Amino acid sequence: MLTLISATPSPYARKNRIALIEKGIPFDLKSEIPWHSTTETPKYNPLEKLPILIFDDGRAPIYESWYIQEYIVQKYRGKGPDLMPGSLDDQLQVRQIQVLADGACDAMSLVFFETGRGELLSKEWLDRQLRKVNGVIKAMDELVQKTQGKFLVCDEFSVADIAVGAMLGMMDMVETKFGLIHWKEQYPELNKYWEMLESRDSFRETQPVMFELTEKVA
Ligand SMILES: N[C@@H](CCC(=O)N[C@@H](CS)C(=O)NCC(=O)O)C(=O)O
Numbered sequence: 110m111l112t113l114i115s116a117t118p119s120p121y122a123r124k125n126r127i128a129l130i131e132k133g134i135p136f137d138l139k140s141e142i143p144w145h146s147t148t149e150t151p152k153y154n155p156l157e158k159l160p161i162l163i164f165d166d167g168r169a170p171i172y173e174s175w176y177i178q179e180y181i182v183q184k185y186r187g188k189g190p191d192l193m194p195g196s197l198d199d200q201l202q203v204r205q206i207q208v209l210a211d212g213a214c215d216a217m218s219l220v221f222f223e224t225g226r227g228e229l230l231s232k233e234w235l236d237r238q239l240r241k242v243n244g245v246i247k248a249m250d251e252l253v254q255k256t257q258g259k260f261l262v263c264d265e266f267s268v269a270d271i272a273v274g275a276m277l278g279m280m281d282m283v284e285t286k287f288g289l290i291h292w293k294e295q296y297p298e299l300n301k302y303w304e305m306l307e308s309r310d311s312f313r314e315t316q317p318v319m320f321e322l323t324e325k326v327a
Pocket of ligand 1: 116118119120121143144156157158159160172173174175211218
């Protein structure tokens with residue numbers, strides 16, 4: 110049995126959870142707060158980050174969400190949906206979309222911690238990160254307009270849609286809780302595409318939930 114170390118708000122872990130559910134691969138979910146001193150992440154990953162996929166047969170654990178997606182796609186080829194198109198050019202496009210979606214999540218994580226710095230908050234740094242987030246959202250809206258709201262690459266559900274869906278899920282959570290960005294009204298077609306993804310069982314079962322940080326992080 111596989112074990113996935115995850116965190117309830119994590120868009121990165123959510124991608125892996127969605128891929129495993131879509132492919133019908135059973136796994137144990139272990140939810141942690143990676144920012145707390147009790148986290149087990151350093152035991153498995155020197156970068157101290159989750160998600161981490163743990164095997165029960167002594168194989169070394171793997172980490173980094175895109176890498177875990179790659180593992181799921183390659184190792185479980187033929188089980189459930191492919192989640193990756195067949196041609197090299199299409200695969201490269203999928204990976205390029207993943208880079209942007211993950212990058213937007215990285216920038217939003219930096220925003221999250223910057224807003225907690227009180228008087229030390231740097232407006233320049235905050236604006237820089239929010240520019241990246243808004244830039245990716247705009248680029249994804251342009252893509253969705255081009256593909257007319259269908260799946261992003263070859264009109265086949267893939268890890269690119271999972272990455273963008275998880276990223277927008279994070280932005281939705283942030284918009285609701287902190288009001289820092291407003292993308293749904295600005296980009297109605299992107300919102301429609303996101304709602305289409307959110308109606309899948311795998312997305313419904315993995316809704317992000319914010320956790321409470323009780324230890325000082327930054
Ligand atoms: N690039 C990584 C990012 C993972 C990441 O930032 N995970 C967060 C939780 S959402 C984490 O574990 N952070 C703890 C830390 O950075 O020390 C991935 O895609 O897996």
